[in-house]
Amino acid sequence: MGVAVWPSDAHRTASPETVFDRAAEWDALHAFACDTRAGASLAVVSGRLRQGKTYLLKALTDSLGGFYFGAQPATQGESLRRLRDELTRHTGASPPNHWLSWEDAVDALLALGDERPVPIVVDEFPDLVPQSPALPSIIHSAYRRLREPGRDNRARLLLSGSALPVMHRLFCAASPLHELADLELTLRPLDFRQTARYWGIDDPALALLVHAVVGGTLAYRRYAGDDAPSSMDDFDAWVCRTVLSPLTPLFLEAHHLLQEETDHWDRALCHSVLAAVASGCSTQGEIAECLGTSLTDASHCLALLQANDLLCSGPDAFRPNVIRLHMTEPLLAFEHAVVWPYRSTLEQQDAVEIWRRVRPVFDSAVARPHFAQVCRDWVMNFAEPAIFGARPETAAHGSLPDPARHADLDAEVVVRGRSDDRTKTLLSVGVARWDEVMDLHHLEHLRRLLALLAARGEDVAHTRPACYSGVGFTPGLRSAEADGDVELIGLDQLYRGQ
Template structure:
């Protein structure tokens, strides 16, 4: 891709846009590109992540055009677009377009005089109405390439990830035209802590285990109600997340309703419940559901396609794919709340949460803490924490010959670097314990795991044992850290406060 050029000062990010510095820089660089050709960009991301907020801020800052598509017919959408176009251009009456060819030509003409961002939000809704629209766009850009110069900067945005992927895959005619592929994802766990105003890292973990990094859940779904401290967390869950008067109460249901077709929805709910409560492989989910493996595989594939489930290869058994719920609110709902939904209609939230809280602690908070530890190791660890830059971080498990048919030895945080056998050199194996004070016994467990790996031919000569804890470490373990025997990571270190 050619390097964009601009003689237009790039606007500063508006103060109301939290973080998103990299996303804003990418958008304004694209929008202010002064090359004399129409450009095309893609902005994708799941619902509630702030795509629309960013794109409206961009068009306001640069005097661009914004149109938010809706589900409907082609004629209705063209009429709505014509009305917005007329307001933007101060034209009266609105243009009467015979089809999308006319509309696209007029939109691209908005950039005849200067680089102009033109946003069509929820573009997939228009494609469902008009399947030929991608080809019409391709033809319009080809006409502009061979005709008059223009500086339209068309941004197509959408939250239907499977359709956006198909529209802009390497097999799509639009792929070769697009200069920008931007994904707006959830805030990472450190950004989310700042966004929710959580000064206590322990509270930040708990809040993130419920709502993740989705910005809309604070602004629009609980009306800026954030827990005042860890002692207020339970009350906050009751007054915000389990309160039928707040939009967040039914959000997990709506997420699946918006993403998944009705015929698959019931099985998908059950599959999410299975994964959220500890079934981490396709076979385990099928056994839990009592469903044929083919039906389970199709359901899990659908959830992964919509980015509601993540799958990652086991660090020691690459053929084994381990699943986890991608959206924390869905994991919270399906592991902690869904078993008590009927009680919420009959009892107050405080009483129900007392019964639900143990499930949250044992399944949701523990597994979520382990994922935060993996994120830290991959994205935030100091360069010297593991002696080399990590390439991948995953859960890993090994069968223990001392316990045939028994529980595998597992490590929640397995760090690999570049080179070496299998998936890369083994830099570290770590245990993550949300609510345990860790001791030398945990290091002995890791050493046993390393012995098993060595017997299988893995080079563990430079592998560092690591312990991650939300409750702290014993003095003996701290002494082992001082002697260089183990890497210790507590909440302050996870959140960059150590």
């Protein structure tokens, strides 16, 4: 990947005020677009739907006098006609001759950079490729011509897309476009702290509940009619008047999201897989057993959901051969754990009574595991290394059989650091409880886990027990913290501390 030359501070354009907390992404795009070096360059911008890619790219072209084209599923002839018409409006020149092929269109687009660096955006690029499979090779050939000695073109082409499997395929190492990319940028959902600021929520408990419902997708505040809960007392009513109301776009968003991301796959199976994960199934075998389907069918569906960044997987912190899955999009978890059995009823009955009935399910199946994930995210993104004695390398869920109790002992936040050998150093073993005041018996749980790990040969001499709570800690546990026996992390530290 090439290194963009930053424009001087005097010429750097600040990100638009309406672009929330995307300063790093804006700076990277602006640096790429304003790179004054000779030679055409290419950037790849990807990310799931609703993350603000289009808004950011339009703001970039507007601020720098660039050209933006939003692709749509259409025939090649229709796409070429639309592009020709929009390019004509942009340049103000006489309409070009009818383009017979993408070779003509790509040459005309890149010619915009003959006189100065200029951003040229083709948004939702994957929509063009099914009807024009040679397009990546055509762009590659055009760049090879522009990079010949004596050419001074400085086009800054940005290809963007939301279809993640297609974007990965188009720009993988085997693709003709891969070697051209000077910048690869992925827009991800806001993290839990950014989401609290975006929704204007100061109360950490309320912020976590809202994040458990809508996650960090920027568009969802607009989909909720810019309606944010005013307090914890307003949370239940907010859920009823937004995500559970057929009058808001949020009501069907989970359905639309899955439909758009999974294309024509067996959506019924995808919904069932997500419902199984939302119910607590975390391994491929558990999911297949829950659905009564074969491992092969389940694995195909799981692979599709992971390719679209709707599920992610990782090894168990204590048993690396056990691969655990969890949903990356909170709205899908909320949908399949809470709403799915009552969707048709919600279209006919008042949401308040249904929500009263399913609120315990939300607390146990959504808020609790979401809190644990937020704790893991805090470890990786915000915690000071001194808390664990070293910089964390991974934070994951761990589960270990306890022969004495004929049951598994779980730790929701297992932190490992770098090590010279194959096994990463065990820095901390922690339990996370969203709605429990934590007491000394939680510390005893951790001590039992550490004893089992030591019996298995794990070095736990410097492993720090940790308790994460959304409610608080008893005086006894606070005393243990003062003695250096345990680390206690509450909501204030998760949202405001390090």
